[in-house]
Amino acid sequence: MKKGLLFGIVASSKTLVRCVFCRVYIPKANKCIEQHTQGVKHKDNITLMTENGMILKNDEMYCKPCKKVVDEEESVSKHINSESHANWQAAIEDLTDGEYIQLESYLTSEKEEAYCEVCKKDINCSLQVIEAHVNSIIHRSNILERLKPLNGIFLVENDDEVYCKVCDEYIDNTVQSVLEHIDDDEEHIDWFAEMEDLIEQQDISLERYLANENEVNVYCKRCDMEIICDFESIETHVHSESHLNNFG
Template sequence: MKTSVQFGIIANSKTRVRCIFCKVYIPKANKCIEQHINGSKHKENFELMTENGISFNTDILYCKPCKSYLPDNHSISEHIEGAAHANWVAAMDDLVDGEFIRLNAYLSSDTENVFCEVCKKNIHCTLQNIEEHVNSLNHRSHIVEKLKPINGIFRVNNEDEVWCKVCDEYIDSHVLNILEHIDEDDHHMEWFMEIEDLMEGQDMSIVNYLANEFEKFAYCNKCKVEIICNAQSIEQHVNSESHLNQFS
C-alpha cells in the first residue's frame, strides 16, 4: 500500500486512509488507493502544489510563498485562490515577467532561491530581493545583451551609440535608453507587430535577419527560399500561389 509523502496518502483507521492533497478518505485497499492517485483530481492537486510552492509535511500542507500551513478544512484550490496567495503570485509574476528569472525550483523543491538566467545568479526569493535585483543596472545590462540579437540592435564604432536595424536609427547606448527603445518606440513595436502578424502560421523566420547586421532576408521554411525582410515582400510571398500550395 502506498502511503508515502509522494502520494499524500496517510493511514487513518483500520479500514481507510486519507489523502491529504484531496482532503478525502479512501478505503484501505490497494486497488482503491491506486484508482485515487491515478485519478484526474489527485493529479490536478499534485500539479497545483508543484506550481504554487505547496509541500506535504508529515500530515499537513505547507505553502512556501505564504509561509503558512493550510487549514485542514481548506482545499489546495481554495488556498491558491485566496487573497494572500493570489496577491503574492500577481506581484511575483509582475516582477519576473520578461526578466529571465526562473521560479520553478523555488516552487517545486526545498531551495529558497530563484535563478536569474541572464546574470547566472541565485537570488533569495523574497519580493523585495527580486525587485532590487531586476532594477539593478547590472541586471538591466544583461537583459539588454539578451534582447539585442532578437531586436536587430548592433554595436557601432562609436561606443556612445548603437544601431537599430529595424528602425534604421542610432540610439544612445545607455542601457535604459536601449530598453526604452525596445519597449516603447512606436516604430520599433509596430514593425514587429506587422511582420509577426504576416508570418503567423506561415513557417517563416526572421531570426537570422535580426541577429546578423548584414543579413537582408527572412526565410521561408516551407518554400526553402529567402525573402527580402520587409512587410511588402513578406505579404506578397505568403499570399503567393507557390507558398499557398505548400499548405494544400
C-alpha cells in the same frame, strides 16, 4: 508506498490513509490508494499545487509563498484564492513578467530559490529579493544582451551608441535607453507588430535577419528560400502560388 513531495498519501489509522492534498480518507489498500492517486481530482490538485508553491512537508500541506501550513479544512483551490496567496501570486507575476526568471524549481520542490536565466544564477524567491534582483544593473544589462539579437540592435564602433537595424536609427548605449527603445518606441513596436501579423503561421523566420547586422533576408522554412526583408516582398511571397502550394 511511494513517497515524495507531491504524493500526498499519509498514514492515518490501522485501516485508513489520508490524502493530504484532497482532504479525504481512503481505505488502506493499494488498490484504493492507486485509484485515488490516478483520479482526476487528485491530479488537478497536484497541478494547482505545483503552480502555486504548495508541497507536502511533515505530512502536511505547506504553502511556501505564504510560509505556512494550510489549514486542515482549507482545500487547495480555496487556499489559492485566499487573499494572502492571491496577493503573492499577483506580485510575483508582476515582478517576473518578461524577466527570464524561472519559478518552477521554487514552486515544485523544497528549494527556496528561483532561477534567473539571463544571469544564470539562483535567487532567493522572496518578493523583496526578486524585486532587488530584477532592478539590479547586472540583471538589466543581461536582459538587454538577451533582447538585442531578438530586436535587431547592434553595437557600433563608437561605444556611446547602438544601432537599431529595424528603425535605422542610433540609440544611446545605456541599458535604460535601449530598453525604452525596445519597449516604448512606436516605430520599433509597430514594425514588429506588423511583421508578426504578416508572417504569423507562414513559417517565416526573422531570427537571422535580426541577429546579424548584414543579413538582408528572412528565411521561409516552408519553401526553403530567402526573401528580402521588406513588407512588400514578404507579402508578395506569402501570397505567391509556390508558397501556398507548399502548405502542409
